[in-house]
Amino acid sequence: MTKSFYIILTAVAATAVSFLIGQWAGRSLALTKGLLARQIHESFCHATEQYDTNKTNLFPALFREELNKQELHKLMFRIDTVSLNDPKTVQRNDIRYFADYERLFNERHTFVYPINDTQGIYAYIINPRAGYIGxxxxxxxxxxxxxxxxxxxxxxxxxxxxxxxxxxxxxxxxxxxxxxxxxxxxxxxxxxxxxxxxxxxxxxxxxxxxxxxxxxxxxxxxxxxxxxxxxxxxxxHGQLLLEKNWIPVRPMIEELTQMFTAKTDKRVTFELNIEKENIFADEEYLKEAVSNLIDNAIKYSKETVDIQITSCMYNKFIQIKVKDNGIGISLSAQNHIFDKFERASASRNAVNGVTGFGLGLNYVMNVTRSHGGYVSVESQEGKYSEFTISLPLPTEYEITV
The missing domain is CATH 1.10.287.130 (Signal transduction histidine kinase, dimerisation/phosphotransfer (DHp) domain)
Known part of the structure; x- marks a missing residue:
């Protein structure tokens, strides 16, 4: 994801957080227990008024309808009967204002609607918290x-x-x-x-x-x-066209070993183990990739350099391995040695006096990937480093072309 995407998403998320916190805080202040009691009281009053108008209606249904109008859908209640002679009961027609109801409610009086001379009905709310917490x-x-x-x-x-x-x-x-x-x-x-x-x-x-x-x-x-x-x-950028063919491995490796033996001031010994004589690749770019590995093997080794170059078959991949007896690479450094413009570590360069731009291994990685293969490294600090180029066998289409 790009930086612009996360900036836009951050702005959207911040707006959503601001809105939701505002709603949450606002409703937390508004949906108090007192307001809930008022809404229940008003719903009960409206239900009794409708019941007085038409007693064929069921009172519980009228009360539920009024609660739903107050958006109290989750409130559960039951309608019970109570004796009007109970000192804790207060009849509906004795209360004019909500302030009266609130005071009597806090004093634990029962707010009832008389259905005859001796009995009345009242609504018992089973889950009052659902009205505001829900x-x-x-x-x-x-x-x-x-x-x-x-x-x-x-x-x-x-x-x-x-x-x-x-x-x-x-x-x-x-x-x-x-x-x-x-x-x-x-x-x-x-x-x-x-x-x-x-x-x-x-x-x-x-x-x-x-x-x-x-x-x-x-x-x-x-x-x-x-x-x-x-x-x-x-x-x-995928703009390089490769000309892949079957190329002999041994002549290519021997030419490189002769070149590096002649140009380096160190004592270099090459050991070749060519098991797979041919490889399907673009000779120019593969040769340059192997050249980079040999060059690094010489750079990051002591005065006496032993380099083993192997070609073999592994899981439908033809591999070329370059192993040295150099200073090795730490596990942490192995994670980014193939990055562009990166070297394994500053100390590694300083100790060996190596100069350059850190393009060699990145070049090897990109050339190998363009061939449909991969490059890997195995190393122990102070002992050795072994780089492996693995290129796949050609498809039938590639061979015919």
Whole structure:
């Protein structure tokens, strides 16, 4: 749900709470015991007047009709007879005003309607509280529900604001890291271009060629980073078209191991266990994904690096696993290492002196998902990390196409 949705829902819930609390408080003040007694008295008086007019009507039915007019549908009563000689009885025609009835009622007198010279009838209310508490329950529960919705909406908005603040912080860190990481190759390119333009290396062809190599490497580094960002954006928006085919795993892995052995300053040993020789995928993007995993394995390991690369079959998925003997990843960090612009932890970077934007694992995740697969990690701090790319077997439609 979006922030705007919760803002609107919060406004609706707050309005409902205000209305219900107002109704609840207003009716709590209005529906007092005294008001209830007045409504019952008036209903009884009106019923007796109608009964005097037409005695063929049943008095209980007349009294119920009058109670319903006062919205006292839930009140239950019974009509009893009482002797007019009882000192506690007060006849209907002896009372003119409600104040008289209220005083006599509080003095526990019985308000009766005479039906002959010796007897009268009176109404006994069985459940007087239902006249005012029953109605309030609806408003009470409605208020509670509205308050719960309001609390949930406020909490959601707080979480959204916190997440937006976190995203803003991540973007700020990303911008700083990008500027810092791009500064070095740009400086190298600028410096090399100035030296080459000056003509100082015209008589030193070997150094001149080395400067050209540096310029090319730095430009390729910037281009690779740019392409990776653009690829992630396309993958996230479903705009990247994959060209999937059966590709041999061993040549792809061997090419990557040779490349990383040549470019790294660490002592790296690769152990290959290729059980599944072919995999159905887009070779370019899968190769880049595996390259990111190998690169991380080297970055987050000590000076001597042992990397095991395995391809195997598991539950109709072809898996490529990259396992190192590095510093590992904590359980808490494993929850967000695939997030965009995130690294496992600040301390992890600081200890190893690793720079970058945290795009590698997010790229791996998006490439794997675009193939209909998934990526997982298993790790123990100080021992190892193992990343697994799992890609599904092709459907008949994919094979024919």
């Amino acid at each position: 109605r309030l329950l609806y408003y009470f529960f409605g208020t509670v529900i509205a308050l719960i919705i309001l609390a949930i909406c406020i909490r959601k908005q707080i979480n959204i604001i916190k997440r937006q603040d976190e995203i803003a912080r991540i973007r700020e860190d990303f911008s700083y890291a990008m500027i810092h990481d791009m500064k070095t190759p740009l400086s190298s390119i600028l410096m090399g271009a100035r030296i080459l333009r000056s003509g100082k290396l015209d008589k030193m062809p070997e150094k001149k060629e080395k400067f050209f190599d540096i310029l090319e490497e730095e430009a390729e580094h910037l281009m690779a980073l740019t392409n990776k960002i653009l690829t992630i954006s396309k993958l996230e």
